[in-house]
Amino acid sequence: MRANPRFVGGRILRNVGHGIFYRMEVAVPDRVEFVPGQFAMVSGWPGNDPLLPRPLAIFRSGGTRVSGTVEFVYKVVGRGTALLSGLHEGDPLSITLPLGNGFRLDDPDRTWWLAGGGVGFSTVFPAGMALSQGRSDFEMFLGARTREQLPPRDWTPGGNVPGRVHLCTDDGTAGFHGTVGAALRARLEALKPPEAGRLSILACGPREMLREIAETAGSRGVPAQVSLENHMACGFGVCWGCVTEVREGDGTAYRRVCKEGPVFDAREVVW
Amino acid sequence: MVTPDLTARVGSLLLKNPVMSASGTFGYGLEFAPFYDISRLGAVIVKGLSLLPTRGNAPQRIVETPAGMLNAIGLQNIGVERFIGEVAPRLEDAGAVFVANIYGRTEEEYEEVARRLSAVPALAAVELNVSCPNVREGGIAFGSTAKGLYGLTRRVRAATAKPLWVKLSPNVTDIGEMARAAEDSGADAVSLVNTLLGMAVDPRTRRPRLGNVTGGLSGPAIKPVALRMVWEACKAVKIPVIGIGGIRSAEDALEFLLVGAAAVQVGTANFRNPNACIEIVEGIRDFLAREGIRGVKEYRGSFLP
Numbered sequence: 239m240r241a242n243p244r245f246v247g248g249r250i251l252r253n254v255g256h257g258i259f260y261r262m263e264v265a266v267p268d269r270v271e272f273v274p275g276q277f278a279m280v281s282g283w284p285g286n287d288p289l290l291p292r293p294l295a296i297f298r299s300g301g302t303r304v305s306g307t308v309e310f311v312y313k314v315v316g317r318g319t320a321l322l323s324g325l326h327e328g329d330p331l332s333i334t335l336p337l338g339n340g341f342r343l344d345d346p347d348r349t350w351w352l353a354g355g356g357v358g359f360s361t362v363f364p365a366g367m368a369l370s371q372g373r374s375d376f377e378m379f380l381g382a383r384t385r386e387q388l389p390p391r392d393w394t395p396g397g398n399v400p401g402r403v404h405l406c407t408d409d410g411t412a413g414f415h416g417t418v419g420a421a422l423r424a425r426l427e428a429l430k431p432p433e434a435g436r437l438s439i440l441a442c443g444p445r446e447m448l449r450e451i452a453e454t455a456g457s458r459g460v461p462a463q464v465s466l467e468n469h470m471a472c473g474f475g476v477c478w479g480c481v482t483e484v485r486e487g488d489g490t491a492y493r494r495v496c497k498e499g500p501v502f503d504a505r506e507v508v509w
Numbered sequence: 510m511v512t513p514d515l516t517a518r519v520g521s522l523l524l525k526n527p528v529m530s531a532s533g534t535f536g537y538g539l540e541f542a543p544f545y546d547i548s549r550l551g552a553v554i555v556k557g558l559s560l561l562p563t564r565g566n567a568p569q570r571i572v573e574t575p576a577g578m579l580n581a582i583g584l585q586n587i588g589v590e591r592f593i594g595e596v597a598p599r600l601e602d603a604g605a606v607f608v609a610n611i612y613g614r615t616e617e618e619y620e621e622v623a624r625r626l627s628a629v630p631a632l633a634a635v636e637l638n639v640s641c642p643n644v645r646e647g648g649i650a651f652g653s654t655a656k657g658l659y660g661l662t663r664r665v666r667a668a669t670a671k672p673l674w675v676k677l678s679p680n681v682t683d684i685g686e687m688a689r690a691a692e693d694s695g696a697d698a699v700s701l702v703n704t705l706l707g708m709a710v711d712p713r714t715r716r717p718r719l720g721n722v723t724g725g726l727s728g729p730a731i732k733p734v735a736l737r738m739v740w741e742a743c744k745a746v747k748i749p750v751i752g753i754g755g756i757r758s759a760e761d762a763l764e765f766l767l768v769g770a771a772a773v774q775v776g777t778a779n780f781r782n783p784n785a786c787i788e789i790v791e792g793i794r795d796f797l798a799r800e801g802i803r804g805v806k807e808y809r810g811s812f813l814p
């Protein structure tokens with residue numbers, strides 16, 4: 239069922255800055271089918287430095303059988319993403335995709351809460367788009383340090399539906415004054431048990447935020463799927479460099495974020 | 510133009526071509542099936558195996574460095590029993606030449622792993638990892654003195670009828686002496702280099718960047734060191750030498766063949782480009798054809814120092 243990964247050459251169609259985020263659309267040889275939460279390993283620079291490709295969530299894909307496009311949203315944090323931000327229309331990229339296990343969205347009668355911290359929204363928005371298409375009931379919790387660092391409203395699935403999107407800022411310049419984790423907890427505490435019983439949470443963001451959400455969800459018995467990040471060398475399960483500690487039997491074991499993840503059941507993860 | 514003969518001989522094994530994947534960078538090989546047919550490679554060296562399942566080191570396990578990377582995976586693997594039960598049957602179907610890479614904490618463990626793998630038909634040879642810098646016991650302890658290496662290789666030699674390759678550590682003073690110790694103890698080939706011991710620290714948090722503090726450096730950054738060591742090893746022994754370290758392109762591979770390597774292994778390059786190994790095979794063929802050279806066997810060792 240899961241599509242096999244492919245290694246393809248792409249060409250940049252668009253690579254445009256929106257505030258602190260870049261949105262990059264790339265032409266690829268054929269249409270890419272992906273599950274929200276899956277990712278790609280991307281490199282777009284010649285030479286050996288930086289050596290390794292960078293993991294980016296697949297934000298959107300399109301096209302026909304014979305030609306495809308794929309989009310990424312990223313934030314510049316270091317050399318790799320800075321190099322990506324300097325690329326122009328027509329520049330070549332090497333991409334391995336789709337990779338990892340995405341979110342499980344196959345349970346029809348649920349209410350979904352999607353939480354994205356920082357650039358983590360790029361991983362949960364595709365899930366929001368899929369849920370909108372399926373007419374599922376969902377809400378979004380989006381957090382940033384300050385107002386200017388929130389994702390653009392017109393990228394946000396359901397962004398124009400009143401009450402759907404809960405913005406949070408650390409400095410209180412927009413929406414809830416505090417973290418996504420705190421906003422989500424407050425809203426969960428106000429829910430009646432039958433409503434909480436239908437709820438599922440999907441989250442991506444800083445590890446601290448995911449830990450807080452895992453705790454909140456766990457204490458109310460709400461299932462939560464979290465998308466983890468780690469440094470990666472290969473992205474397709476052969477180097478064992480990207481592991482995270484998970485519960486297994488009476489103890490724990492290291493599992494690969496790129497292969498067994500990046501989406502994990504929040505209860506499995508050793509925070 | 511005649512098609513060059515790419516076959517390469519490593520002791521009793523005649524390989525389709527001189528390009529193999531390096532252990533620990535290629536999984537069990539099966540993970541590459543979506544990208545290309547791995548039976549087109551000279552050989553696939555599978556992920557390091559130990560007697561018991563091994564948990565591996567705490568994260569972080571990898572750090573990127575200029576033109577290279579440090580890893581401290583700590584040999585996380587499922588252990589030889591599960592490998593034989595679950596993985597080996599699938600290797601038989603893949604049609605490639607597979608080589609096991611083995612590791613032990615004690616001489617007895619090495620011997621036991623080699624003995625159990627002897628009965629696996631899918632394996633063409635056993636590569637002894639005496640050079641992993643990332644595990645506290647065994648490993649590098651055997652690979653850092655000629656005497657330790659000699660003793661261990663003799664024992665494993667007696668435990669398996671499969672061709673035995675010894676993978677040497679670059680973290681030694683005299684690589685020629687180590688290669689000779691492997692040859693004298695009955696190894697069929699030596700492969701080198703494993704990773705160079707290194708470290709990285711974070712000046713702000715004042716902490717090591719790797720969970721294991723130190724790790725092994727690989728990638729293009731180590732190629733000149735690896736090439737020099739392979740050249741020295743080639744001069745020191747008569748058994749085949751397999752060149753490893755920072756190979757990313759056909760030109761890189763040709764440099765190792767030129768100084769005398771019988772074949773090469775490609776590691777870190779697979780991470781950036783999953784097709785790296787097969788592109789190198791094609792690049793070597795194109796180079797030999799362009800230069801009017803009949804084959805790999807004619808070209809290798811033709812260095813003019």
Ligand SMILES: Cc1cc2nc3c(=O)[nH]c(=O)nc-3n(C[C@H](O)[C@H](O)[C@H](O)COP(=O)(O)OP(=O)(O)OC[C@H]3O[C@@H](n4cnc5c(N)ncnc54)[C@H](O)[C@@H]3O)c2cc1C
Pocket residue numbers: 277288292293294295296310311312313314315316317318319320357360361466467468469470500
């Ligand atoms: C599955 C997955 C999906 C991702 N999706 C996206 C996405 O859609 N958009 C996006 O902007 N980013 C995403 N990331 C994070 C992105 O991969 C990193 O920001 C990027 O690799 C940094 O590369 P760099 O060369 O710019 O920074 P570097 O110079 O490598 O590092 C800059 C800083 O970021 C830290 N860092 C680097 N990589 C990571 C990482 N993977 N996890 C945590 N910290 C890291 C470094 O320690 C350093 O402090 C994703 C990561 C993963 C694992």
Ligand SMILES: Cc1cc2nc3c(=O)[nH]c(=O)nc-3n(C[C@H](O)[C@H](O)[C@H](O)COP(=O)(O)O)c2cc1C
Pocket residue numbers: 477478479531532533534556557558580582584610638641676702703704726727728729731753754755756774775776777778
């Ligand atoms: C992530 C990683 C894991 C490795 N694991 C093993 C291993 O299990 N056994 C082994 O003998 N060498 C192992 N190596 C070493 C490589 O096989 C190779 O000798 C080394 O990386 C140098 O080659 P390269 O520069 O082409 O990567 C590993 C290297 C890397 C990067």
Ligand code: FES
Pocket residue numbers: 469470471472473474475476477478479480481494495496497
């Ligand atoms: S990044 Fe290589 S195994 Fe996950």
